[in-house]
Amino acid sequence: MPTRPIVRLELRLAAVVLLVLCVSRPGAAEVPREGPVKVFLLAGQSNMVGAGRIEANPDRNEGRGSLEWMVESSPLGAKVRGLRDSSGEWVEREDVLIWNFGRTGGLKPGYGSNPGNIGPELGFGTVVGEALDEPVLLIKIAWGGKSIGKDFRPPSAGGEVGPEYRILVDLTREVLQDAARHFPELAGRTFELAGIGWHQGWNDRVNQEFNDAYETNLAHFIRDIRRDLDAPGLPFVIAETGMSGPDEKHPRALSLMAAQAAVAKRPEFRDDVAFVGTRAFYRPPEQSPSGQQYHWNSNAETYYLIGEAMGVAMLDLLDRSKRSK
Numbered sequence: 001m002p003t004r005p006i007v008r009l010e011l012r013l014a015a016v017v018l019l020v021l022c023v024s025r026p027g028a029a030e031v032p033r034e035g036p037v038k039v040f041l042l043a044g045q046s047n048m049v050g051a052g053r054i055e056a057n058p059d060r061n062e063g064r065g066s067l068e069w070m071v072e073s074s075p076l077g078a079k080v081r082g083l084r085d086s087s088g089e090w091v092e093r094e095d096v097l098i099w100n101f102g103r104t105g106g107l108k109p110g111y112g113s114n115p116g117n118i119g120p121e122l123g124f125g126t127v128v129g130e131a132l133d134e135p136v137l138l139i140k141i142a143w144g145g146k147s148i149g150k151d152f153r154p155p156s157a158g159g160e161v162g163p164e165y166r167i168l169v170d171l172t173r174e175v176l177q178d179a180a181r182h183f184p185e186l187a188g189r190t191f192e193l194a195g196i197g198w199h200q201g202w203n204d205r206v207n208q209e210f211n212d213a214y215e216t217n218l219a220h221f222i223r224d225i226r227r228d229l230d231a232p233g234l235p236f237v238i239a240e241t242g243m244s245g246p247d248e249k250h251p252r253a254l255s256l257m258a259a260q261a262a263v264a265k266r267p268e269f270r271d272d273v274a275f276v277g278t279r280a281f282y283r284p285p286e287q288s289p290s291g292q293q294y295h296w297n298s299n300a301e302t303y304y305l306i307g308e309a310m311g312v313a314m315l316d317l318l319d320r321s322k323r324s325k
Contacts, residue, residue: 035133038137039191042140043168043196045144046294049144051119052119060290065298069300070304083109096128101141118303135189137179139176152168157221193231195236196234196235205256240278276310281302
C-alpha cells in the first residue's frame, strides 16, 4: 500500500496534469536566471533504463502502446499533448535537462534503452519541470539485470559492496561537480541534489535469498546513498516492481512488492520516502508493442505513467520538506 493517502496523491496528480495542459509547448519555457538547479537522480535496472516504444508499428496491435499512439489515440493523450509541436516533431525542453551516461540535452523522447525508447524519465521530468520554478537536471544512471542483493549492494548491508553501487555514487558526484561543463547554458549556477527516483527489483524478485533480504537491503541503500552523496534526508521515491499487473499471484513477486512498500512505512522514512504503486499501469500484450512482460510489454504509456506518478510523489516529498523547515 502507498504510504500517502491515495486521494491526496490523485488530487496532486490532477493539479499537475491541469498545469501541463495549460502549457502549449514546454520547450518554450524560459529558464529562470536565479535559484539553484534542482537535480534528481533516477536509478535502477532495466525498467528505469526504459523499453517504452516511441514509434507506432501498425503491424503490432495497430501501434497500440507506443508513444505516438498515446499522443494520437489514447484516452490519456491529453497528458502528453505538449510533447509534440504543431509540425509533429518531439519537443526538446529547455528547462529540463538530462545526463544519461554522457549523452546530454534537453529532455525529450529517446532517453530509454536506445533513441527509439523512453523510460520513466519522460513523465517524471515533465511533471517536475512544470511544477518547479527552477531549472531541472535529471541524472539517469541505470543498468539492466542488476540486483540490490549483489550489484547495487550498499556498504551497510555487509559483504562485498556492489560495483554498480560504487559507480552510481561516483558518477553522480562527477556529474554534479562538472555540471556546468556538461551544460554550458547553466554555467555560473549552483546545483542542488533534490531527490532520487528508484525503479528496480526484478533480479531480486527471481532470487529467493535476495528477495527475503530486499526490505533490509533497500533501507540500507537509502541510508548509504544519502550519506555518500552528503544529502541527509534526501527525498527518495520507490516505484513498485509491478510489471506483472494487478493479477500477479507469484509469492516472490508479491513479497518483493510488499517489501518495497514496507520500506516507505518505516518510521525513520515516514516524511522523506514514498512508495508508488505501479500495477494499475500494466497494459496486456494485445494493447502493447511487445509481449515482454518483464519490460512492461514495451508499453510507452506505462512508462510515462510510472514516471508521472514518481514525479507527483517527489513533489509531495519536496512540499513536506519545505513545510518542516
